[in-house]
Amino acid sequence: MASYLESSINKGSDFDFSCFTCQENERNTEAEFYCEECAKFFCGKCVKLHNSLFKKHATLGKVNISQWPENNVDSQELCQEHKKEKLTGFCEDHSELICHACHINNHQKCSHVVHIADKVKNLHQKGDFKQLSATVKTQQQHLIHKKDDFEENMKSLEKSYQKILEEMNALRKTINDSLDLLEKNTKKELDTLLATMRTSIQTDIEICSKSITNITCLEQDLQTIKDKSEALSFIKYRKCLDQSHNVEAVLQEMTYKNERTLTFNPATTIQQTLSTLSGLGQILSTVKQSQPAKRTTQNTETRQNKLSASSKSDTENQTTPGFKVKKSNPESSSSRQYSTGNQTSDVTKSGHVSDPVASLSHLLIQGCQPGGVIEPDPIIKVNRSKKYNVKIVRDSSNCFISGICETATGELLISDYDNNCAKLLDQTFKVVAHCDLPDSPWSMCSIDSSAVAVILNNCEVHFIRVTNGQLVKNKILKLQHSCTSIAHHKGNLYIAGGSALYRYTVVGRLMVSKMYENTSDLWTVGACAVSPDGDRIYVANLTSNQLVTLSRDGTVISRFTDPALDWRWNAHSALHVTDSGQVLVCGVRSRKIIQVDRDGRQRLAEVVTEKDGVTYPSSVYYRKHTGSLIVGMSGNDDIIVFESQ
Template identity: 25%
Template sequence: MEVPGKKLQARPSAADTTYCQPCEQDDEILPAEAFCTVCKEFFCSKCASLHRKQKISRSHNLLDKSNMPTYIVGHEDNHGYTEPCKTHPEESIKYFCSAHQTLICGHCAVQNHRSCHADVISDISKAFKDDQEYGDVIKTIARLFEDIDLCASDVKKNVDVVAKLGKNEVYKLRRYREEVNKYFEVREQELLKLIEKTKHMDEELLESLKPKYTNLKSKLEEINVKLSAEENNIIQLFIETKKAKKLLGGLQNDLADIKKDNVIHHYEFRKDPTTERLIASDTGLGTLENIVTEPHKIASASESDHGIKGLTVQGDGTRENLGISRPTVGQATVDLTILRFTSAMVIPMTSPTDNKDCHLSSMLNLTGSRLLIADSNNNKVKVVDMQTNSLVSQISVPGQPWDICLLPRDRVAVTMTLSGVQFLATGGQLAIGDHFEVDGDCRGIAYHKERLIVSFKYGKVAVLNMNGHVIGQIERDSNGKELFQCPIYLTLVCEESTDFIYISDTSRDTITKLDMNLNIIKTFQEPSLKGPRSITALGDQLLISGYRSNNIMILDLSTGQMTLTGKKEGIGKPLFAYCFPQQGKLLVTEVFNNSLKVFNTIA
């Protein structure tokens, strides 16, 4: 193979010599000392040095004289072979190994493919353009171009989605922060007003006492003057002394009344445990939740006015859901059926201002260890601290309180039998709020999405708005038959993301399940349960007090089975049963009992 860059045949003595191609263009004949594998040119030593210095070619690979080829790839004698072999750069690819599907040069064929069948490319490529393989490659290229364009379009869309997503979530976060700020501003103003109101009451009281003790002191000074004036007249002194003695008894009584009235409110601001936990939390306000989304669907995620579906900030939502914990079927909780109860203690529930024996008709756990209890006989709502096991405060209400439900923003709603529904603030000290009247003897109560579900003693269940207006009610079936006889307690349970109402009918010994449209779904009855009263939910189980059967029943909502408990523990005529799982306790109130019974729970 004697193929120089351009071989000069004019000098036979130089037949095997390769010359510098750039110099040859200038009719200067110089022997080649190097070969550029990129430019495919031979260079003399001077041209090679210049080639190495030029910016455009300084990175090119130059082969020295001992390693450079003896011909230039691409010469007319090479039959169109222009692709150098990667393994042997001085050789051109001329063959195709069908066994390895590999392009090879002559050196490769000898060294690595001796046992293979290698075709000469110039022979097999003549009709290649009409072959299916070439057509498939062209089609694949076209499809790949389309796919790349689609991918580029998706990337562009995702750029817009990323921008909108960040903007929308920041908007939601800041909007929620504004709601939180507003909530705390309202709470601060409420507390400030309460402090100011209490302070004003105490100031008015003390101001009213000033003229009383001033007048008392004046009368006393008058008596003292009269006695001093008659010191030299024994007879008159005797008379004045006897008169003074009678007056002093009245003055002492007046002073005792002043001392009795001289009672001010001692109060202090206490930090809310829930707020304290929020401040200490690393996830306060909310978290950013990653949603797994298929890559090809990201760009087409549906958008709302102020947010994109699929990515949510935890805690973002309507204020009505804050602070409301509704038992959910299936959530991890204690299994009440395996618990055994041992009597631990009783907490006295009477106070010096009570006029009657207690009738503890309802219980509700507030934040921390506080327990709210309705005392219908004494027209009071009382607060028990389960850490100290003591009655810590109370508030008088304008009627007989029966049942209590939790509302958003540290409030509760209390049914007042014949006096409607009373709202109380529970953030600090209990405080009287708004009130509305209802038609009938209202008993059980629950809260659901700015609505109150209320049961009435004489057979009615109604849904009211927060102002007391009736939205819907159920009393009789289509045949005019009474559906309930005495439904005095109810509770709300979420089953597989659907809310249901459970009602105890103490006269018919039944537990009835209703949907939120007040349609009856199912009725449960068990011979061992008589006179069901309170009904509270814990996970997928209902805790039911059997007033006439002197027991506690557990209704498993997943199976519909009822299990008896509590009778052996000495529970008699229970009014209300409440499980306090945080402390492993069962709390029970009984008729004609001025105490709250506390049972330890043992698995």
């Protein structure tokens, strides 16, 4: 280190051209001559030796400096901090290239500072330059192969795209042909019925006409009866009487024949199935994880490790030149499938999800097999249930449980909309404490180990902390917009209300003005929820009865519709995402709670319904550690606790 320090100090002169020979001997001397043949600079002393060795070489002195090269130092050799200084050393303690000024100012106390020339000599001796060159060439070949593979993949994608278009057209034609056949069969049935009814009515008309003719003739004969003989008169009388009886019988029979009509009772199954679809099928994109490329040589890695150990540098953050591969999540599989489009599907009795496109095809064409179905999330199933009364003495109205949550330490809280309060429940679901609120609470969410946030009808967020079994108000956040729902994830508050979804920090700073917006009406956005990893945000669209799923940056991933989402402008829609990422949706008017897949594309199950005692569910919460599903309702003093299977 001392020799390098001395040479660095000697290099303190501020000039543009240095003597080549002196630099080779670790001195920094200003150049006075330039040899075009050698393409090197020399000082006055070294040029004498040069001239004695190369007598035919012409040298240019400073009088001809305009003919010298602009600079004898490559731009990559210059220090970024000290612009005119050449990089001449390497600090192994900090793994930095340095010039003499860097060494004096910042690296005098470093214990491993070496000259670049020595470093290069060492690398040449070990063969690392050759090995690195071989590694780079190998990597270049790998990149070329990868590029070729990607180009082939691009061509394959284009072919797949055209094939899918052809399959879509074929499916559409099949469906159209099937619909045409159904229409033809229905029209044939209509024609047959019309012909039958026409024949029946025509027969009745002919009977009436014949009877009219007969009874008219007899009536005329009766008028002339006085001019005939007694025998003839009696004969005509009897014929007229018999004909009158026949007409009476015909009229009596016709009174029982109601007016014949034709009506059409459409097959609603087709329309219902079509209404649940947003496309002809699912477009699946499979990304296969390729095996990482093997190390070029084991010797390279070994030498790198030895070099790092000898220089005492941080080996954990260094790799051999090559691709940097991000470690995969242990829970992820070797390939993942993504689907586009907004798909809904019905759950069969066996618990399997049926593809609605396949169901329609099966409905129209016998023998058509269902299409591919994505593996569903774990479905929540419940069995026994018990009701717990949460009404307390100070309540003036029936309870309206608008929110349920628990702190990180397990305290369970509920918000009571009609009684303007938050309540703390013990392990037996008995109310042990409450906190009065200045207005009706819409919903609540957990913030940390002992605090929750409650959003009120007066556009305020109240933070409440559980302290020694009591609910203590902490702080208040006032908003400038309407609000009906709140969710929290890692310091971010997602607040829905009016026609938009906003994102705040827990201290009240607005991060994103509007993550999602629907301006079709003044009150369109109801509940909101966020997945445990923060990658999915769920919003209840009240105007279209849709569950809208957003990505972390607010991009719409899917829109899901279902008869159970019967919110109809009811802002008390409720969503809940479990710790495992299962999505639960309350259908307030449908009196159901359904489970939807994580991407918000299809229904997985009806978790509980009115048959289970659920009426106007306004909140739902799943406690993972107890395996229980808690349902709060509107206008009901009881909460229902279901045990999961």
